Amino acid sequence: MNLPRVRLYNTFSRTKQDLEPVSDGMVRIYSCGPTVYRYVHVGNLRTFMLPDLLRRSLEYLGYQTEQVMNITDVGHLTDDSFDRGEDKMLVSARLEKKSPEEIAAYYADAFMEDIRKMNIRASDAYPRATEYVPRMIELIETLLEKRHAYEVDGTVYYDIASFPAYGSLSRNATEKLMAGTRGEPDPRKRHPGDFTLWKAAGSNRVQVWPSPWGPGFPGWHIECSAMSMAILGDRFDIHTGGADNVFPHHEAEIAQSEAVTGHRVVSLWMHGGLLMLSGARMAKSAGNFFRVTELEEQGFDPLAFRYLALQARYRSPLNFSTRGLGGADNALRQLRENVAEWSSQRGDEDVAAADDWDSRFRAAIADDLDLPSAMALVAELGRSPVAASTKAGLLESWDRVLGLDLGRSPAKRTLPPGAAELMAQREQARAARDFARSDQLRDALRSLGVEVSDQPLKK
Template sequence: MTSKLRFFNTLSRQLEEFEPIDEGKARIYTCGPTVYDFPHIGNYRTFLFEDVLRRALELFGFEVTQVQNLTDVDDRTIQRANENGVSLREFTDRYATAFFEDLATLGVEPAEHYPRATEYVPQMVEIIKRLEAGGHTYRSDGSIYYRISTFASYGKLSGIRPEKNLAGARIDVDDYEKEDARDFVLWKAPKEGEPVWETDLGPGRPGWHIECSAMAMALLGETFDIHCGGVDNIFPHHENEIAQSEGATGCEFARYWLHGEHLVVEGEKMAKRVGNFFTLRDLVEKGFDPLVVRYLLISVPYRQRLNFTFDGLHAAEQAIDRIANTLRRLANTPQCDGVGDLDQATVDEFHKDFRESLGDDLNTARALAALHTLLRRVNTALDEGGICGERRAAVDVAFKEADSVLGIFPRNDAEAGSDAEIDLLIDERKAARANKDFARADEIRDELSAKGIVLEDTPHGTVWHRE
């Protein structure tokens, strides 16, 4: 069985086989949300790619330690908290809670650690002190800046060379107190209306980039395996993280850098003023099953831009229904002893294709194709006489494997088939059909249909389920 996992490493711009630092273990850092508003579906596209990553690592036998931070102190959180007239903590708590609710709604497997930036200030101070000792910093107006000219490999992740990249680029003119426009702030001087930490560095608050370096190193060590985020983070955020972390420790920060492409909506960049900006809650309110949203967001490989459309949501809805229908057929069809049986080779082929697809830089489109092929073969076997007990167990294992990574199998909302009132009507309809009283039979079916109950007459009796 294939057990190779290969990822496209932004650092090398190549596919590389994953080899962890510690045998059998994978330590990964995933940039989390800034908790100043409800995350949008674009945020979740990235978080779901990371969820698939951790689940795939687990399928391939790795013990995963994942850290996903919450940025709860930065320009936006401070500004919004002030606008709302509540404390920073109270304000960010609201959206942290919403974030965790959304993760549960989407069936995201929880990370091992969800550190909040405000709880790691001492660790940030420690790193900045090391950087100061190493001559990587300078102070200006009470703030501390990173002098990127002291970090020779600055730009190795993004390919951006500051000196070659000035003409035409927009430069942050507000930061006039910096020696070089590309330098970035590590520690911000106190300001009216902003929270202040009294530290060895003097009073102030952390810059955004240092937060991730501190949380990552505190929980995963100075060197760890995989660092993820959205493509927009490559520069400057991740570039700066590398400069800070490696500048302080002298050793490699993260070995594999994986970046998720963005999504657009109906071909356009998502923006509130365009009216194509959606949060998960917006879609749930419109009546879409979160599982459908999950399916759509993971159906396109993570390095490919995803065009989120309502047509696409509809297609995902159909695909989810197909899975549910097949599971229901499987449950309602008696086992047979061989006729029209499913070949074990078919199941084996699924496992092979599925793992190869995921191993190939998390190719979820191919993994889904493998699943759909298995679904079709299972249905064909059911049509042709059934599946024997032994093979059925193998199919269960295969489905379980698919679901363990994709997380798109509908939960058996049980009860289907055990409502006394409905059963009574079905019995009556059965009698009517036996008497060829199809008018009455159809009347009963329509009546149930109006209540969202769908009847199916199978060779093994009538079954029902909710729409």
């Protein structure tokens, strides 16, 4: 098969590398998925857009893809909070007076709904961590046999000193790894950077499994080693996640998977840049949290966020503001109007010109998913003297990658004129804690028929 060359940035090597799939023409991808004890925010959705854009681009270029995305339904976020015994799933279960299973099912459904709104294509499989606990136990047993792990009082730790390459992905030196652990060092660990593979159950645990080390539950990192290799085998092409997954999550995954197999498992590590709000990272814990449904309630097309995200390289941090989103919303509506106009004009397709434009588009996406260049090409095409029917045909085709529903008939503007500006001013007033001004602007928006709902301000 003669497939075009694709270059992708590998976090491991810090360079762009040629994609060379293990199986000819078939690219197999594992993506870290959501933890389902809370809603995902648009920053998470940006992270989940990376494998979506990757698959759409590769398929446009003629490759086949298979994607697996895990759902973390045992609730530990980081090794630190995990060691403090904060199981977020159980905290949510207690607060909402539901079982962990009910919580996970509810938020997994909400996640599916949110990615659908963003035109993020569904993964081929969504394995759940709770279904792979026996597989995790097998991996931990192998790590113990190979002396990469040790057990203390029913808890099993990974011995990072046993894996000299530990730190290669994140380029962390061992001293930095020590500094990266917060709070009092656990006296049971041989090295403060050792991470938990299996945790002995405390007294009040609901999600507990039997194991050779007594009742307990798995660490977060071992989940992804178990699920990725169980489904994709011990050699696959691409692993994706957010930039915040590089350390410790993916560093730990490499240490686990490669210590078990004795060889490299993942060919390319790809990480999506974070979404920033007023310079701070959008995060569940920071409280500067937007759900895509909230943007929709404020009158934005959810795909305006997708349009906004396409303006930045996937690896770069992206600043999020209501003003920026308003601009993207306007641009997207205008583009749909143009496509509708061009489609309605009959004329001969200029095949040579179309091929030329399309090869430029292909070159952009084959260069480490350069969507900003692809979007610049969309704008350039719009201004060009190419026949309208050719423009319409190209954009319909490119939309298989962009996912912006460009063929959707331009609906009436859901955000009334002037509302985006008022919302931007109100955002500034709130950031400056000028609540009187913010309330005035809220009333002005209401008079335009726009209701705004407030997010708690970051402290």
